[in-house]
Amino acid sequence: xxxxxxxxPAKSALSRFWPLLAVAAxxxxxFWMGGHDMLTLENVVAQRDRFHSxxxxxxxxxxxxxxxxxxxxVTLSIPGGLVLTVTGxxxxxxxxGGLAALTGASVGATVVFLIARSAVGExxxxxxxxxxxxxxxxxxxEAFSYMLFLRLVPAFPFWFVNIAPALLGVPLRxxxxxxxxxxxxxxxxxxxxxxxxxxxxxxxxxxxxxxxxLKGPDACVMKIKAGxxxxxxxxxxxxxxxxxxxxxxxLKKWRKTHAAAK
Numbered sequence: 001x002x003x004x005x006x007x008x009p010a011k012s013a014l015s016r017f018w019p020l021l022a023v024a025a026x027x028x029x030x031f032w033m034g035g036h037d038m039l040t041l042e043n044v045v046a047q048r049d050r051f052h053s054x055x056x057x058x059x060x061x062x063x064x065x066x067x068x069x070x071x072x073x074v075t076l077s078i079p080g081g082l083v084l085t086v087t088g089x090x091x092x093x094x095x096x097g098g099l100a101a102l103t104g105a106s107v108g109a110t111v112v113f114l115i116a117r118s119a120v121g122e123x124x125x126x127x128x129x130x131x132x133x134x135x136x137x138x139x140x141x142e143a144f145s146y147m148l149f150l151r152l153v154p155a156f157p158f159w160f161v162n163i164a165p166a167l168l169g170v171p172l173r174x175x176x177x178x179x180x181x182x183x184x185x186x187x188x189x190x191x192x193x194x195x196x197x198x199x200x201x202x203x204x205x206x207x208x209x210x211x212x213x214l215k216g217p218d219a220c221v222m223k224i225k226a227g228x229x230x231x232x233x234x235x236x237x238x239x240x241x242x243x244x245x246x247x248x249x250x251l252k253k254w255r256k257t258h259a260a261a262k
Contacts, residue, residue: 020119023112027076039073039080042222044087045201055091063092067104074108077159081105085187089194090201098191105187106180109162113175116166139168144178148245151182152238182245186238 048055055062070084084104088097139146147170150161165175204222211220 019115023076023115027078030076030078039078039083041083041086041197044083044090045222048091059092063096063100066091066097067100067107070101070104071108071111074105074158074162075111077112077162081158082190085190086194086197089191090197091194094188094192094195097194098188101191102180102184102187105158105183106176109158109179110172110176112159112162113166113172116163120167136169139165140170142249143168143170143174145245145249147175147178148182149242151179152185152245153242154186154235154238185241 066088070088073080073084085098085101088101091097092100143165147165150156150164170178208220208222
């Protein structure tokens with residue numbers, strides 16, 4: 001039996017929006033249960049100490065699980081990318097941890113991109129005004145350079161850079177390549193920092209043990225600040241890389257202006 005004309009648009013809309021609704025529902029459930037608050041270095045260190053032998057015996061499975069968890073966190077736009085990347089370096093070393101973080105982040109970002117493009121991108125392209133058309137055309141013309149800039153410079157939330165290109169008509173291939181290349185520097189920088197975090201962890205544990213002896217468990221909390229890894233030097237380096245990514249666009253516009261002036 002063929003669907004009636006009235007039911008076809010409804011089914012088409014449902015097929016576009018159900019992934020977005022599913023992600024939104026899962027995200028709401030995670031935040032409602034407080035799952036986002038569990039993503040801390042203190043919890044990571046505690047679980048590593050608890051399952052240290054298991055991680056060593058089942059290393060491949062542990063790396064795969066870590067990458068899948070990373071992809072899920074990115075898909076649900078849960079804050080904690082910095083903690084997860086540092087965790088990869090802490091658990092598996094800078095190379096394996098960095099590669100696993102890169103894979104998880106890229107897969108999660110691509111899923112978000114595809115969902116946003118399917119659910120919102122088509123509708124936006126049908127209803128957008130002249131200024132949005134102009135913005136999309138300008139962005140698509142230099143999409144790769146803009147993608148590198150957005151990924152390299154840590155001034156934009158990761159979830160925003162996952163969604164905006166979908167709304168601006170960036171091709172999937174350009175998005176994926178720009179994402180992978182753009183997050184490599186920060187990913188391996190944080191994974192390397194995580195690989196050398198054991199000394200910081202030992203110092204935090206020592207302070208926590210001393211506090212327990214003096215004040216008791218109710219007055220003591222072990223604190224490991226992941227935010228301290230985001231140094232001014234690292235931010236400056238990423239910003240400079242982002243500026244380099246924009247050089248082709250600036251040169252192209254300069255050449256057009258110079259040629260028009262002749």
